[in-house]
Amino acid sequence: MEEKVYDHNQIELKWQERWKDAQLYRADPSSAAPKYYVVEMLPYPSGRLHMGHVRNYSIGDALARYMWMRGYNVQHPMGWDAFGLPAENAAIKGGAHPRDWTIARIAEMTRQMNRMGFAYDWSLEITTCEPEYYRWNQWFFLKMLERGLAYRKRALVNWCPECGTVLANEQVVNGCCWRHETTQVEQRALEQWFWKITDYADELLRDIDEKLEGAWPDRVLAMQRNWIGKSVGSEIDFTLEGSGEKIRVFTTRVDTIYGATCMILAPEHPLAQKLLDEAGRVRAKEMIDARANKGPGDVVKDGAPTGAFAINPYSGLKVPVWIGNFVLMDYGTGAIMAVPAHDERDFEFCTTFGLPIVPVIRPVDTERNLPFCDDGIVENSGEYSGLTSAEARRKMNERAEREGFGKAAITFRIKDWGISRQRYWGTPIPVIHCPKCGVVPVPEKDLPVELPYDVKFTGKGRSPLAENPEFMNVKCPQCGENAQRESDTMDTFVDSSWYFYRYCDPHNDKAPFDSAKIAKWFEIDQYIGGVTHAILHLIYSRFFTKVMRDLGLIANDEPAANLFTQGMVLGNDGTAMSKSKGNVVDPEEMMDKYGADTCRLFVLFAAPPEKDMPWIEASVGGQRRFLERVWKFVTRNVGRDAGTGDPAADRRALRKLHRTIHKMTDDFSNRWHFNTSIAALMELINTLTEEEASLSRRALDQILPSLVLLLGPFAPYIAEELWEQLGRTGPAFKQPWPAFDESLEKEDAADVVLQVNGKVRGRISMPFGAPKEELERLALADPKTQASITGKQVVKVIVVPDKLVNIVVK
RNA sequence: GCCCGGGUGGCGAAAUCGGCAGACGCAACGGACUUAAAAUCCGUUUUCCGGCAACGGGAGUGCGGGUUCAAGUCCCGCCCUGGGCACCA
Numbered sequence: 001m002e003e004k005v006y007d008h009n010q011i012e013l014k015w016q017e018r019w020k021d022a023q024l025y026r027a028d029p030s031s032a033a034p035k036y037y038v039v040e041m042l043p044y045p046s047g048r049l050h051m052g053h054v055r056n057y058s059i060g061d062a063l064a065r066y067m068w069m070r071g072y073n074v075q076h077p078m079g080w081d082a083f084g085l086p087a088e089n090a091a092i093k094g095g096a097h098p099r100d101w102t103i104a105r106i107a108e109m110t111r112q113m114n115r116m117g118f119a120y121d122w123s124l125e126i127t128t129c130e131p132e133y134y135r136w137n138q139w140f141f142l143k144m145l146e147r148g149l150a151y152r153k154r155a156l157v158n159w160c161p162e163c164g165t166v167l168a169n170e171q172v173v174n175g176c177c178w179r180h181e182t183t184q185v186e187q188r189a190l191e192q193w194f195w196k197i198t199d200y201a202d203e204l205l206r207d208i209d210e211k212l213e214g215a216w217p218d219r220v221l222a223m224q225r226n227w228i229g230k231s232v233g234s235e236i237d238f239t240l241e242g243s244g245e246k247i248r249v250f251t252t253r254v255d256t257i258y259g260a261t262c263m264i265l266a267p268e269h270p271l272a273q274k275l276l277d278e279a280g281r282v283r284a285k286e287m288i289d290a291r292a293n294k295g296p297g298d299v300v301k302d303g304a305p306t307g308a309f310a311i312n313p314y315s316g317l318k319v320p321v322w323i324g325n326f327v328l329m330d331y332g333t334g335a336i337m338a339v340p341a342h343d344e345r346d347f348e349f350c351t352t353f354g355l356p357i358v359p360v361i362r363p364v365d366t367e368r369n370l371p372f373c374d375d376g377i378v379e380n381s382g383e384y385s386g387l388t389s390a391e392a393r394r395k396m397n398e399r400a401e402r403e404g405f406g407k408a409a410i411t412f413r414i415k416d417w418g419i420s421r422q423r424y425w426g427t428p429i430p431v432i433h434c435p436k437c438g439v440v441p442v443p444e445k446d447l448p449v450e451l452p453y454d455v456k457f458t459g460k461g462r463s464p465l466a467e468n469p470e471f472m473n474v475k476c477p478q479c480g481e482n483a484q485r486e487s488d489t490m491d492t493f494v495d496s497s498w499y500f501y502r503y504c505d506p507h508n509d510k511a512p513f514d515s516a517k518i519a520k521w522f523e524i525d526q527y528i529g530g531v532t533h534a535i536l537h538l539i540y541s542r543f544f545t546k547v548m549r550d551l552g553l554i555a556n557d558e559p560a561a562n563l564f565t566q567g568m569v570l571g572n573d574g575t576a577m578s579k580s581k582g583n584v585v586d587p588e589e590m591m592d593k594y595g596a597d598t599c600r601l602f603v604l605f606a607a608p609p610e611k612d613m614p615w616i617e618a619s620v621g622g623q624r625r626f627l628e629r630v631w632k633f634v635t636r637n638v639g640r641d642a643g644t645g646d647p648a649a650d651r652r653a654l655r656k657l658h659r660t661i662h663k664m665t666d667d668f669s670n671r672w673h674f675n676t677s678i679a680a681l682m683e684l685i686n687t688l689t690e691e692e693a694s695l696s697r698r699a700l701d702q703i704l705p706s707l708v709l710l711l712g713p714f715a716p717y718i719a720e721e722l723w724e725q726l727g728r729t730g731p732a733f734k735q736p737w738p739a740f741d742e743s744l745e746k747e748d749a750a751d752v753v754l755q756v757n758g759k760v761r762g763r764i765s766m767p768f769g770a771p772k773e774e775l776e777r778l779a780l781a782d783p784k785t786q787a788s789i790t791g792k793q794v795v796k797v798i799v800v801p802d803k804l805v806n807i808v809v810k
Numbered sequence: 811g812c813c814c815g816g817g818u819g820g821c822g823a824a825a826u827c828g829g830c831a832g833a834c835g836c837a838a839c840g841g842a843c844u845u846a847a848a849a850u851c852c853g854u855u856u857u858c859c860g861g862c863a864a865c866g867g868g869a870g871u872g873c874g875g876g877u878u879c880a881a882g883u884c885c886c887g888c889c890c891u892g893g894g895c896a897c898c899a
């Protein structure tokens with residue numbers, strides 16, 4: 001048969017047309033095959049696919065296609081993280097309505113994804129800005145409220161005095177407003193909603209060890225551990241001299257308490273406000289503001305005495321009470337005991353302000369240089385002197401508990417999740433503020449609280465919702481009097497915390513999902529996304545899963561049994577692609593130029609998927625050339641009258657084929673190092689081209705279909721087209737993955753390396769399984785090794801059968 | 811400062827269990843084809859030394875030690891680099 005021309009445009013258009021069939025990538029509900037649920041993190045619909053998406057989704061798609069071929073019942077959905085600031089910013093700048101803006105961009109990105117040939121079951125598609133989705137955010141909010149997991153408190157927000165509005169963190173650039181680059185952002189306190197993720201802090205931490213270790217990347221788990229930040233220590237009350245009020249401190253080093261030479265309160269600490277005089281309060285305010293505008297780098301330690309004194313409950317000694325800018329109000333109790341001899345920060349503080357330094361811990365076997373911050377032997381500490389730090393901590397905790405001035409305590413660094421956003425384009429928080437009844441939840445039957453479409457985007461004043469009377473004015477569900485809706489919307493991380501559950505039952509209008517469907521598909525077998533979501537998204541989803549479990553909706557404790565985080569795509573200059581650097585490569589341009597298959601192949605070939613990968617356009621051509629070589633090889637050999645050929649050539653070609661299948665099967669099941677899988681395919685085509693003239697028809701009939709199927713998960717268009725040209729029926733991606741036969745992989749003879757003192761001196765070809773003695777004899781007799789041995793004494797000979805002989809000489 | 815990665819040719823990388831370092835690809839150079847160019851195909855390409863040559867010999871995986879018959883791979887101590895956290899008591 002004639003060799004054909006590889007025209008990627010023609011092939012892609014043809015198959016896109018055929019792949020429109022909505023049933024094609026649907027999981028089979030009646031299938032008895034084992035399920036495989038693979039999810040790639042859903043994108044924000046910015047309107048253009050970027051290389052990071054292409055990489056993420058090419059990895060996921062290769063895996064989904066491979067698992068289909070392995071006979072699994074695969075569920076592979078896609079959706080849109082459709083709420084968020086860019087749409088609203090665009091509206092503020094005079095662009096389209098956020099909804100229209102978003103819908104148009106979703107359409108555009110869907111088109112691009114289909115062009116890439118990604119195999120999604122679009123019947124499961126979810127769009128988080130649709131009421132049918134976000135009503136369940138609201139439903140979950142009500143459940144959180146019922147269970148005491150949602151509460152309101154005052155918290156700081158960014159405020160631009162120029163706009164007269166609240167800014168999201170992303171709208172703050174270098175401490176200034178995004179629209180007024182010279183206007184400093186201020187901090188203002190507003191009543192906001194929080195979710196008590198801290199209630200689950202212990203379980204979130206424990207399950208990292210018990211459920212995720214080994215299945216999620218270490219660096220993600222390390223970041224999460226760090227973020228949760230569990231500290232084991234003690235809470236101890238110091239008594240204020242005079243009033244007798246208690247000041248509670250948290251410390252991990254109660255064993256050093258005899259060395260406490262002062263107490264330091266956060267400047268915001270309520271007691272500090274009380275103890276300070278007018279001048280002191282001004283100083284405290286200065287410290288708070290200086291910290292709010294904290295630039296990068298260290299803030300110099302600052303502090304001031306309150307004039308008050310407190311009594312150390314263990315030693316009975318009186319210490320001064322200070323305020324200090326390095327003590328955080330929202331960690332621990334907002335107050336510390338300063339032990340300058342055994343803590344670097346306290347040391348720095350007390351040195352600066354001339355406070356005494358009293359050592360109470362002796363190192364076990366080294367000189368003591370202050371501050372000495374390790375455990376040691378306690379001294380100058382009354383009845384505890386002579387104990388180890390650990391013993392002292394235990395005994396001191398016991399006494400605190402017994403005498404009622406403290407206890408062993410655990411503190412977490414993680415804080416409750418503030419979900420309120422003073423924005424329009426998000427899920428309305430379903431509560432009503434009634435002057436008589438207070439905060440009243442919207443009754444479930446009234447969900448969803450829909451976002452009104454007709455609002456004004458001024459970028460000034462309160463959020464567009466708050467300025468919209470038709471939205472805001474309602475009757476109180478409890479007393480029927482005039483009341484106001486909550487105008488805040490939810491953080492978009494709420495949307496993405498549970499979307500992969502909704503995929504399993506996307507159109508359910510009675511519940512967020514049917515629990516039986518979740519039981520069938522969960523946990524997610526493989527979740528794939530960027531490491532940038534290591535903390536927030538991935539910890540919020542874990543939290544959501546645990547809450548849903550406690551609500552009785554699901555049975556699993558974790559959302560994803562396995563997580564894979566791919567590396568970034570870097571520009572030609574080796575830095576992350578960004579518009580400001582002008583090193584962005586547009587996937588669509590690459591598709592025009594080289595075709596979707598080439599793009600997919602390149603992002604998988606250039607580096608192993610977990611590593612950062614530079615986009616070097618010069619090398620993309622190599623992938624295109626590879627596809628052309630495969631294309632030509634297959635098309636010109638489809639019907640070629642090859643006859644019986646040369647059995648030795650057949651054997652060599654089949655050996656390479658089976659090794660390639662073996663290698664790729666390993667890569668898919670272990671490491672996903674698709675770069676080496678593709679390299680193996682390249683080696684295969686190199687061998688096939690070399691042997692081509694001597695191959696028999698029989699061998700070709702085995703080789704051609706296998707080659708095409710192996711290529712399928714990476715380059716689906718060309719695989720499907722060639723499959724059809726081979727005269728096969730049924731889609732290539734639903735064929736069984738080729739099997740390898742190890743007996744065909746073996747060389748005819750073993751190539752045994754001969755070494756002298758570890759240096760290669762020669763090699764001999766031997767039948768497999770040759771006895772050690774014979775290998776040793778032949779190695780010693782070999783002329784190549786003789787040259788290096790003569791005149792020396794052979795000390796010993798190491799023989800690794802079928803592989804290597806190392807002669808050790810002196 | 812603390813916690814993770816990473817360091818191998820001109821470049822992206824490979825070597826999965828301690829057994830031939832540099833597979834595969836890019837780029838470069840040489841050749842074939844062509845009036846010419848592009849495309850394609852063939853060849854060379856870690857480095858140093860010797861040789862017209864086929865070839866032979868030495869060095870080499872960030873640096874310094876160590877274990878081993880054998881180390882890119884394991885151990886100890888450094889250096890550089892990317893990322894995360896960063897006054898968390």
